[in-house]
Amino acid sequence: MRDLIKEAARSLAAHRARTVLSGLGILFGVAAVIGILSIGEGARREQEALIAQLGVLNVQITSTELPEEKEAKLEILRRTEGLSTRDVRAIVAMLPGVEHVGGSRVLEPDTLFPRPADRKGLRFVGVDPGHLAGSPFTLVSGRPLRQEDEKTTARVALLGEAAARRLFGRKRALHEWIRVDQTWLRVVGVVRTGTGGQTSMEGVTIQDRSGDVMMPLSTSRVVAPAKRGKAELDEIQVAFASVEDVVPGVDVLDRHLKRRHREQPVYELTVPLTLIAQSEAQQRIFNMVMGLIAGISLLVGGIGIMNIMLASVMERTKEIAIRLAVGASPRDIHRLFVMEACLISLLGGVLGIFAGFAVSWVVAWFTGWATSVSLQAVLLATVVSTLEGLVFGYLPARQAAQLQPAMAVRL
Amino acid sequence: MSAVLEARGLQRRYGGATLALAGADLVVERGQFVALVGTSGSGKSTLLQLLGCLDRPDAGTLHIDGEDVSRLSDDALARVRNRRIGFVFQSFHLLPRLRADENVALPLRYAHVPEATRLERARELLERVGLGHRTHHLPGELSGGQCQRVAIARALVADPPLLLADEPTGNLDSTSGREILELFTTLHAEGRTIVMVTHDPHVASFADRRVHLEDGHIVRET
Structure with a gap:
């Protein structure tokens, strides 16, 4: 050889x-x-x-943009007001196998303090603690938002890491104050979110949550009251208890939401589990x-x-x-x-x-x-x-x- | 049985109708030096190829060292060439990229002798043919006479009972040719059995038997 x-x-x-x-x-x-x-x-x-960032057990229900044309918009609004906290309560009441449900809404404030050099990538969201509970966040410092923050309309904020960096630079963000429009919020925690970077999969855009400035949903209504002609919530996140519950649950969920919103195209379902498949x-x-x-x-x-x-x-x-x-x-x-x-x-x-x-x-x-x-x-x-x-x-x-x-x- | 080689009715036909060899009988006893003599086309080279197991006869039987080799498989025939026969060619047929000692050792490689042992043995043989100082040269760096001596060393390295040579001096000048013939004579004197093909009567005169071929037939012996 x-x-x-x-x-x-x-x-x-x-x-x-x-x-x-x-x-x-x-x-x-x-x-x-x-x-x-x-x-x-x-x-x-x-x-x-x-997938890990979205959570395999989660389903996102997102509000769709209403049509520009006035007639069509009114036609839809006459039948439904879009996603709202009532949907959240209804889901809790009727859907089995659900661990957490929570809504969130995106704010577009005019003024902000401290004034960051670049506001790009920052997102201001009011979130129900139930929404946060289902999201795969890891706490870097401080504490998460709690149920009592929501109840007491606490003036507190939870920052994504990128948001903390943008607002406070190298400075420690915890316990600092930020002003969103007229409301002062105290930073109670910083979280790290998934991979970072806005990416899309199967044509569905996956929002980078790292730039989020999160506050209790109730507090967000103080910062910026609900606008007429706009859905109360931009997103509802449903977290199921186990993988087996997801597919049948989504089915029930979709039928129920269709009935509640009278077949109007006001929401979209994102199911990470099906995206994987x-x-x-x-x-x-x-x-x-x-x-x-x-x-x-x-x-x-x-x-x-x-x-x-x-x-x-x-x-x-x-x-x-x-x-x-x-x-x-x-x-x-x-x-x-x-x-x-x-x-x-x-x-x-x-x-x-x-x-x-x-x-x-x-x-x-x-x-x-x-x-x-x-x-x-x-x-x-x-x-x-x-x-x-x-x-x-x-x-x-x-x-x-x-x-x-x-x-x-x-x- | 002392016949090293015993051929009976060997026939060989190439393609067309003419018989290159039309039934040759030849017995070579141990220690003989035989010259196969004839003009080109007489069948002497064909006979040598058959005797050397480089080719198979169409008819007839061949015993080498007592063993019937007419019906051996290709692989078994390769073993006969490897252990029983040493072949010297007119144009040396050394592998150009192997050193002299590696060329000499080549038959032992196919006898599965370990590399160190076979190179050792190859150097001994080169020493014997007077090339002890040229063991690490490539064939291209050696003269024709030296190449032929390397080839003779290669033919002897496995110590075969039968040495075959096809016009071994054909490509050499007269001085080198004489040296090679002297080497054959020495080997013969040491008891080697040699069969050599030549068309040159002077070369043939070194052998003790001369077998003449014409048109594929052995015609006479002198």
């Missing part, structure tokens, strides 16, 4: 350019496989993070198509090796005949050529793994996609490229082994 590897490596080294060129096909094939798998893997991880299905299709393309490039690479090996057998007839004449068996010759093909494809495979990392990195750099090379992808590429050597080296090796030693005397 050692002799064999040495001999094969030696004859490959003698034709360095040819070896490298014939390995290129495998290199590109493996790089493509790894690159593509890394994009898929990255997308999967990113989505997992997003959809995106997984899409991911599978993406992986299959891309895998096929990568597979074809590997196949082409393998055929390249076979081609070069066949030419090499023709060219090395004399060497083969000499080896046969001094006592190599056809099997020895066969092994030599298979070994050469395997070394070429293994070399291409190893270089291809590095190239794959590079592809993955370059794709991440230019597109901003998260990419991640998995160990499985690397193992797969190694195994496949070695197998390719075995498969595509077989035919040339057989041809070499069929040569007759009598050639040696005539040459």
Whole structure:
């Protein structure tokens, strides 16, 4: 075996350019496989993070924009006032398997203190503590908003990390005061939210909550009273107790809300759990198509090796005949050529793994996609490229082994 | 049984209708030096290829060292070439990318002798053919006569009972050719069994038996 590897490596080294060129096909094939798998893997991880941010057990009911046209708007408003705290109470009353329900509304204040350099990304929301309870927040400092804050219309605020940074910079935000329009609020806590960055999945935009300035829903009505012609709540979040409850619960929820709002298009349901299923299905299709393309490039690479090996057998007839004449068996010759093909494809495979990392990195750099090379992808590429050597080296090796030693005397 | 080689009615036909070899009988006893003599196309090289198990006869039987090799598989035949026969070619047929000692050791590689042992043995053999100082040279760096001596060392490395040579001096100048013939004579004197093909009567005169071929037939022996 050692002799064999040495001999094969030696004859490959003698034709360095040819070896490298014939390995290129495998290199590109493996790089493509790894690159593509890394994009898929990255997308999967990113989505997992997003799902974690939304919460698998949660369902978001969001108010839709009412139509611009006055007639149509009035037509809808005559039948329903849009999402409201009454919906929240109704859901609590009728929907089984619900852990938390809470509404929230977005405010658009005119003045703000401290005046941040950049108000972009800041969002002012009144939230029901029930809404917060279902959200995957982690407390960085202070305390969350409580039920009694809501009851007492407490002048308090809970900041997302980005919001705290924007308002107070490096300064500690906890216990500081902020003024939203005419109302002073005291910061009682700072929270970290999911991954950050506004992203979308399956066409649904996922709001980054890190820039949120949150206050009790009741307090938000003091800051800015409800506007006429606008729904009382912008969002209701329903948190189910277990995954099994989500799909049937959403069904009941949707039917109930339709009836309550007289079939008017005033809300939208976002169900992270179904989004996962959809995106997984899409991911599978993406992986299959891309895998096929990568597979074809590997196949082409393998055929390249076979081609070069066949030419090499023709060219090395004399060497083969000499080896046969001094006592190599056809099997020895066969092994030599298979070994050469395997070394070429293994070399291409190893270089291809590095190239794959590079592809993955370059794709991440230019597109901003998260990419991640998995160990499985690397193992797969190694195994496949070695197998390719075995498969595509077989035919040339057989041809070499069929040569007759009598050639040696005539040459 | 002391015959190293016993051929009965060997026939070989290439493609067309003409018989390159039309039934050759030849017995070579241990220690003999035989020259196969004839013009080109007489069938002497064909006969040597059959004797060397480089080719298979269409008819006839062949015993080498007492073993019937006519019906062996390709792999078994390779083993016969490896252990029982040493072959010297007109144009040396060394592998150009192997050093002299590696070329000499090549048959032992296929006998699965460990690398260190076989290189050791190869150097001994090179020493014997007068090339002890050239073991690490590539064939391209050696003269024709030196190449042929490397080839002879290779033929002897597995210590086979039978040494075959096809016009071993054909590609050499007269001085180198004489040296090679002297080497064959020495080997013969040491008891080696040698069968050599040549068209040159002077070369043939070194052998103790001369078998003449014409048109695929053994016609006479001198």
